[in-house]
Amino acid sequence: MTTRDHQILNALPYPLVLLGGDQRIVAMNPPAVERLGAGLIGRSYVSLRQPALLDCIEQVFRTGQAGRTRYPGTGLDRDRTWSVLAAPLPEGILVSFEDVSELEQAGQARRDFVANVSHELKTPLTAMLGFIETLRGAARDDATARERFLGIMQREAERMNRLVNDLLSLSRVESDERMRPTAEIRLGDLVQSVIASLRPVAEPLGVTIDIDCSVDSQTIVRGDADQLTQVFFNLIDNAVKYGRDGKRVQVHMERVSRDSSLRGPAYHVTVQDFGPGFDPIHIPRLTERFYRVDSHRSREMGGTGLGLAIVKHIVNRHRGRFRIESTPGNGACFTVSLPAVA
Amino acid sequence: MTTRDHQILNALPYPLVLLGGDQRIVAMNPPAVERLGAGLIGRSYVSLRQPALLDCIEQVFRTGQAGRTRYPGTGLDRDRTWSVLAAPLPEGILVSFEDVSELEQAGQARRDFVANVSHELKTPLTAMLGFIETLRGAARDDATARERFLGIMQREAERMNRLVNDLLSLSRVESDERMRPTAEIRLGDLVQSVIASLRPVAEPLGVTIDIDCSVDSQTIVRGDADQLTQVFFNLIDNAVKYGRDGKRVQVHMERVSRDSSLRGPAYHVTVQDFGPGFDPIHIPRLTERFYRVDSHRSREMGGTGLGLAIVKHIVNRHRGRFRIESTPGNGACFTVSLPAVA
Ligand SMILES: Nc1ncnc2c1ncn2[C@@H]1O[C@H](COP(=O)(O)OP(=O)(O)O)[C@@H](O)[C@H]1O
Ligand SMILES: Nc1ncnc2c1ncn2[C@@H]1O[C@H](COP(=O)(O)OP(=O)(O)O)[C@@H](O)[C@H]1O
Ligand SMILES: [Mg+2]
Ligand SMILES: [Mg+2]
DSSP: OOHHHHHHHHTOSSOEEEEOTTSBEEEEOHHHHHHHOSSOTTSBGGGGOOHHHHHHHHHHHHHOSOEEEEEEOOGGGTTOEEEEEEEEOSSSEEEEEEEOHHHHHHHHHHHHHHHHHHHHHHHHHHHHHHHHHHHHTTTTTOHHHHHHHHHHHHHHHHHHHHHHHHHHHHHHHHHHTTSOOOOEEEHHHHHHHHHHHHHHHHGGGTOEEEEEESSOTTOEEEOOHHHHHHHHHHHHHHHHHHTGGGOEEEEEEEEEEEETTTTEEEEEEEEEEOSOOOOGGGGGGTTSTTOOSOHHHHHHTTOOSOHHHHHHHHHHHTTOEEEEEEOTTSOEEEEEEEEOOO | OOHHHHHHHHTOSSOEEEEOTTSBEEEEOHHHHHHHOSSOTTSBGGGGOOHHHHHHHHHHHHHOSOEEEEEEOOGGGTTOEEEEEEEEOSSSEEEEEEEOHHHHHHHHHHHHHHHHHHHHHHHHHHHHHHHHHHHHTTTTTOHHHHHHHHHHHHHHHHHHHHHHHHHHHHHHHHHHTTSOOOOEEEHHHHHHHHHHHHHHHHGGGTOEEEEEESSOTTOEEEOOHHHHHHHHHHHHHHHHHHTGGGOEEEEEEEEEEEETTTTEEEEEEEEEEOSOOOOGGGGGGTTSTTOOSOHHHHHHTTOOSOHHHHHHHHHHHTTOEEEEEEOTTSOEEEEEEEEOOO
């Protein structure tokens, strides 16, 4: 093995293993050591362990023809899928590994997504079909039942409609995520107008929404007005709906001269309610699509399970931070930090 | 440049370009020649043309630090996205290209999918909401209008329900596509029972479904009974719905001792109707999700636009072939070929 081989192998980003004519491991580049472990140089290729990989190498030694294989990783490589090429050299074999995990995961994510969406739609559709049948049959001439059923049907259809809109928003935010928005937004005014639009929902539930704002209402951030409106709408809407027993939602806004995770000046907007909150074990999953602490309650409230997922993606697109806290029995608190225009 | 460098570069599956200390191209492996063109050896790296790539290489020569870039391909590489690493060697640079197109496409495909599904649902949901509102308001006491609206709402809800079921089927078939089904299926009996289940739909439309079968009804193929039922259901259902003016659907089944594309004995099942058919320019796209020749007509018939996409994926999973033909004005003909159990 020459130093030159080393130089070439080390200049490449994917795992590479060079085997000698004596079937021993001659060289591994750093990605290969990271994935397959250290201390293998000089050992037989059998030390690479993966049965599919060993079969493939054995066959290349036997036939002199290049071989390919694909296998799911184990140990350090759980959650990865490797596609491997073992190509014969005049002496020995060069084994190169390609990580195809992301692609596999993309396929799996799509299937999970379809399954979730279908599940979300099936229940209300089945209910609708049942009501329609009853209204055309047994309850044909019952005006009271009709009014009640039509009311439920309307709520269900509105929720499905919200689901479709949320799916579209989410997909749009995801595709824009790499493009940072550039418009100048008056954050204080935007939050105030979201609050104004939610007061008619909060009042009948006996919930007041207060804002205390230590900054000028014309505070400016770079952002997308529609998307930031969605962020605060979703958070305050949740606080009103799930925290209604606390009777009060407190929105707080302040400027921080140096936010350590954003590495610069930032605005923090906090939405706090005084309802039941949730066990903090749920926090890491709350921003997953369709994750809910209490699915029954969410559906009853007309929820789609996508609100916080949308918030997270929009905040990411704005290069901000999103933090969730809760003390069960004592409300929940959601904080959005956005870089301030310096 | 040593022969050894060549050997290593040629043993790797992704494009690689080796540059010398004099900034000239010293070696390219076959994938690099295929992607970047031939005749570049000995020329300056500037001949590689891609501005993003040239900037990156220039910087590595200047700083001696590895550089990365990502750019969409042009010319031969349209539709590809490359992620590039340029790593310094003691003399020169090794440039390696990773094709990240599939991953980008997977993201795009998911977004298109969400947009399509949302679009398919929005129209019927909006209609439903309109009808519900009318039934609770203006048409509150109008029994005739009520019956008519409820009828339309039922059809729309049923179609949305079918859409959800079709989405689930499609997602299940896709995830199974690599696993070939193993059960022994009596193909003749299966097709007969699909026909029996569709006669009650065909008769009121004045359409007869005939089968002519040159093989034993107990003909056996390896397959998944539910999925093969879907295949023939979707095809015969289309023939009845879209070909109803032809008054007759002809199903034909035969054994072929050697099917050239399946390389062995096969069964061919043909579903032929005598309706308007379609212009053959549509054929390549008919098996795409949500592609329809006439969207309005499809929706009127309660179609989801997913039937032929499901057929194609199921036939692929069975290692069969699916062929579409049509003479406009003279009907359409769909042929499924499945490998026969020898
Ligand atoms: N303020 C809150 N108090 C208690 N639970 C909350 C609050 N906000 C969100 N949640 C929980 O987080 C879940 C996800 O929220 P979200 O993504 O907005 O979906 P949705 O509101 O449609 O269910 C909710 O279903 C609820 O269980
Ligand atoms: N037998 C047929 N005759 C004419 N057009 C057809 C026939 N079968 C399919 N098509 C066309 O192909 C399209 C796609 O079919 P399909 O995937 O089953 O979706 P759908 O029936 O739900 O619209 C149909 O919308 C129709 O335009
Ligand atoms: Mg919500
Ligand atoms: Mg169809």
